[in-house]
Amino acid sequence: xxxxxxxxxxxxxxxxxxxxxxxxxxxxxxxxxxxxxxxxxxxxxxxxxxxxxxxxxxxxxxxxxxxxxxxxxxxxxxxxxxxxxxxxxxxxxxxxxxxxxxxxxxxxxxxxxxxxxxxxxxxxxxxxxxxxxxxxxxxxxxxxxxxxxxxxxxxxxxxxxxxxxxxxxxxxxxxxxxxxxxxxxxxxxxxxxxxxxxxxxxxxxxxxxxxxxxxxxxxxxxxxxxxxxxxxxxxxxxxxxxxxxxx
Numbered sequence: 001x002x003x004x005x006x007x008x009x010x011x012x013x014x015x016x017x018x019x020x021x022x023x024x025x026x027x028x029x030x031x032x033x034x035x036x037x038x039x040x041x042x043x044x045x046x047x048x049x050x051x052x053x054x055x056x057x058x059x060x061x062x063x064x065x066x067x068x069x070x071x072x073x074x075x076x077x078x079x080x081x082x083x084x085x086x087x088x089x090x091x092x093x094x095x096x097x098x099x100x101x102x103x104x105x106x107x108x109x110x111x112x113x114x115x116x117x118x119x120x121x122x123x124x125x126x127x128x129x130x131x132x133x134x135x136x137x138x139x140x141x142x143x144x145x146x147x148x149x150x151x152x153x154x155x156x157x158x159x160x161x162x163x164x165x166x167x168x169x170x171x172x173x174x175x176x177x178x179x180x181x182x183x184x185x186x187x188x189x190x191x192x193x194x195x196x197x198x199x200x201x202x203x204x205x206x207x208x209x210x211x212x213x214x215x216x217x218x219x220x221x222x223x224x225x226x227x228x229x230x231x232x233x234x235x236x237x238x239x240x241x242x243x244x245x246x247x
Contacts, residue, residue: 001040003040004037007040010045013048024061024065026064026068027051028044029044050068051064051068056085057085057125066142066145085124085125088121092115095114098115137195137196137197144194160190161220167220168223169224171225171231175231180235183235184232184238187203187232188203200245203236203240207236207240211232220232
C-alpha cells in the first residue's frame with residue numbers, strides 16, 4: 001500500500017489532484033486508515049496509469065470516468081492508441097529539433113514551416129476520441145450511467161458477466177442449439193437494457209472482440225472457463241446470421 005504522498009511522488013500527480021479524483025469517484029483509495037489517510041494498492045495505481053493515458057489523449061475527466069466504468073473498456077486498445085500518439089509526438093519533436101539544428105548551423109535558408117505541422121497528431125487524437133466517446137452508443141451509455149451509484153454499476157456488471165458463466169456451462173452444446181442461441185438473445189437484451197441499444201452490427205462487433213484477446217477475453221474465460229470467449233463469439237455469429245445480418 002502507498003500513501004497519497006507516495007503516489008504523488010511516484011506518478012507526478014499532485015496530492016490536490018489525487019484528492020479531487022477521489023471526490024469525483026474517478027480514482028478512490030483502496031482503503032483509509034483510522035486517521036483517515038488514503039492508501040492505494042497496485043490495482044489503484046494501475047487505474048491511475050489508465051487515467052493518465054486518457055489524459056494524454058486529452059479526454060475530459062467526466063468522459064474518462066464513464067469510459068472506464070464501461071464493461072467493454074479495452075485496456076490493450078487504449079494502450080495501442082497511446083503508443084501511436086506518443087510515436088507521432090516523438091516524430092513531431094524530432095522534426096522540430098532537426099529544424100532548430102539546421103537554423104543554428106546554416107541560418108534560415110528557406111521559409112519551411114512543415115516541422116510545426118501538428119495535423120497528424122490532431123487527426124489521430126480526434127480518431128481515438130471517436131472510438132471511445134463520440135458515438136451514439138457511448139452517449140446512450142453515458143446517459144444511462146450518470147444516475148447510477150457505484151454499487152448499482154457493480155451489480156449490473158456482475159449480472160452481465162454471469163451470462164458468460166452460463167455460456168461456459170453450455171459449451172458442450174452446438175453453437176446453433178436453441179438454448180445457446182437463447183443465451184445470445186439474453187446477452188443482447190442485457191446490453192440494450194443496461195448500456196446501449198445493441199443492434200446486430202454492434203453485437204457482432206462485440207462478439208469478435210470477445211475472443212480477440214486482452215482483458216475482455218480473459219474476463220469471459222474466467223467466468224465460464226477457458227474457451228468460453230471463443231464459444232460465445234461463434235454463437236453470436238450464428239445468431240446474427242440467422243437474424244439477417246450479412247457477415
